[in-house]
Amino acid sequence: MENAQRLLIVDDDEMFCHVLSRALTRRGFDVSVAHDAEQALALAASSKPALATLDLKLEHSSGLKLLPELLDVVPDCRVIVLTGYSSIATAVEAIKLGAVNYLCKPVDADDVMAAFEHQEADPNIEVADNPPSINRITWEHIQKVLQEHDGNISATARALGMHRRTLQRKLQKRPVRR
Numbered sequence: 001m002e003n004a005q006r007l008l009i010v011d012d013d014e015m016f017c018h019v020l021s022r023a024l025t026r027r028g029f030d031v032s033v034a035h036d037a038e039q040a041l042a043l044a045a046s047s048k049p050a051l052a053t054l055d056l057k058l059e060h061s062s063g064l065k066l067l068p069e070l071l072d073v074v075p076d077c078r079v080i081v082l083t084g085y086s087s088i089a090t091a092v093e094a095i096k097l098g099a100v101n102y103l104c105k106p107v108d109a110d111d112v113m114a115a116f117e118h119q120e121a122d123p124n125i126e127v128a129d130n131p132p133s134i135n136r137i138t139w140e141h142i143q144k145v146l147q148e149h150d151g152n153i154s155a156t157a158r159a160l161g162m163h164r165r166t167l168q169r170k171l172q173k174r175p176v177r178r
Contacts, residue, residue, distance in 0.1 A: 006030045006047050010040040011055040023109035037061045044073045051116055056083035056090060062151055067097045080115050082107060087143030
């Protein structure tokens with residue numbers, strides 16, 4: 001990677017931003033950090049980053065909603081979506097909306113660098129022999145319905161036929177791995 005390349009980190013977790021920013025600055029990047037959508041768009045317009053990491057779940061908005069806006073401001077920017085709440089539905093949407101990669105947190109600077117350097121699809125990627133657990137399928141389905149309702153918890157709960165508080169409790173838990 002070329003030294004002094006501009007990189008934008010968009011994440012509402014200030015400690016994560018600080019650690020990732022320091023690590024990427026040590027690798028020769030000119031790093032800018034934004035903690036919300038408005039700040040991210042302003043920084044993108046002024047610094048024109050070549051690369052960006054974008055958190056899927058920002059405090060007051062969705063990274064999926066910000067992604068096309070960010071690419072409108074900086075069309076050639078390569079964006080990686082990061083999330084602690086991964087699902088197939090959000091990964092597919094992120095790629096459709098223009099992200100070049102999608103990583104599940106926790107990630108470090110090496111993971112981010114590898115994701116930016118990985119430019120082509122890998123047809124030799126390992127395919128799991130066993131199907132996902134029922135808990136994982138449930139998590140994926142909830143995420144898909146939540147995405148269809150633009151993150152509206154009440155509308156999602158009605159669509160799933162469950163109480164809103166029950167859905168909120170399920171969403172507060174980390175997704176199951178398998």
